[in-house]
Amino acid sequence: MLERLRTFLGKTDTEQKSSLAAPSAELLALFGAPRTAAGVSVTPETALKSPTCLAATRVLSETIGSLPFHCFRRGNDGSRERETDHAAARLLGGRWAPWSSSSEVRCAMQVDAILHGQAFAQVVRAGGQPREIHRLDPRSVTVEQDPISLEPSFRVQYPQGGDRVLHWRDVLHVTTPGSTIDRPLCLISEAREAISVDLLMAEHHAKLFANGARPGGVLTYPKALSPEIMERLKRSFESAHAGGQNSGRTMVLEDGMEYQATQFSSVDLQFLELKKHVIQQIASAFRVPPILLADLERATWRNAEELGRQFLQFTLLPWLEQWQAALERVLLNPEDEDRLFIEPMVDDLLRADLSARFTAYREACGGSWMTPNEIRRLDNMGPVEGGDSLIRQAGQSDGEDGFNEEEDAA
Secondary structure, eight states: OHHHHHHHHSOOSSSOOOOSSSOOHHHHHHTTOOBOTTSOBOOHHHHTTSHHHHHHHHHHHHHHHHSOEEEEEEOTTSOEEEOOSSHHHHHHHSEEETTEEHHHHHHHHHHHHHHHSEEEEEEEEETTEEEEEEEEOGGGEEEEEOTTTOOEEEEEEOTTSOEEEEEGGGEEEEEOTTOBTTBOOOHHHHTHHHHHHHHHHHHHHHHHHTTOOOOSEEEEOSSOOOHHHHHHHHHHHHHHHOSGGGTTOOOOOOTTOEEEEOOOOHHHHHHHHHHHHHHHHHHHHHTOOGGGGTOOTTOOHHHHHHHHHHIIIIIIHHHHHHHHHHHHHHHSOGGGTTTEEEEEOOGGGGTTOHHHHHHHHHHHHHTTSSOHHHHHHHTTOOOOTTTTSOOOOTTOOOSSSOSOHHHHHO
16 A cells, blocks of 8 residues: 555656645545545545535534433333433433533534444443443444344544444444445535535635625726836725725726726626535435525525425434434343333424414313323423313313213204
């Protein structure tokens, strides 16, 4: 491998010289970062420089990091009850490490899963019970699979040297939906062509306005000007109109000079259209509604609400199911899996629509299928006296004696 590296870095009669500062396509491919068709290398370190990729990553990671996960106990009648005594329940409701909360770790791990295709965290146990969860750098973890049993194990390389193999029950392993042990699906790698175009467009956009001297129009003069006068006009023009802070200042014209306002050219308009197309491509790869990536071109009050529900149903739920399965694998013992389960609480995503939520509460309580205290618990409110009984409307029975005979006959 060193010989190949010297060949790429060296200079021959037929090959162009390459360096780590200006790597060739072959050198980037050697280190697992091939150039895209746009000539840009997309890696986990450079992908977040794409504004659209950064927005999509933040939407997913911050949302999943903010949602609480709770442990529940299954009832024989199909009901469920919040479990608080189990070690998994105490860990989910508290801090995952003395120096970081569960929300911080989940948010960071979700970023790892997007950038690297998988995220890892070590479960620290005491007396056989989970006590802490520590995030692991995905670049330091290698997934190994037993050829006979197909069980995975995780080899962790430590910065100070040495490694350690961890059992699969001691590693919280979150992957992109659709991944397998031997084939992790990395969104950054699969969408690198669209991300590379967004990186190039962001760079071009910045260069377009860097040290720009582009006013709202152009000065024309019918006569030839001497080099001295041209230089003086140039300095005067740049001092008055160069930079964004001087944009739109008034020009004073004399001696037959004319001012012609500039407009967007066809190239500028194509740039804006291509920018919108790139946003839609990356949004499609991440399955994030474009309105969450600041593309509000076709957004209305009605479809924005519908796209929010689609974001929960088609974007978040597949990821949340991956998290739920990963947490149950490492936090619940085999004997607990029949009676306990872990579930994310997505009610917080719907709390913004107060009117719709309170209307649903009123219909549930008035429809005699939820008690006032059950509804109060949904908003983390304490019970009230008499709130454990269903509120029945006129003509409704208690459900035990059947319908009223007179009402039944009627």
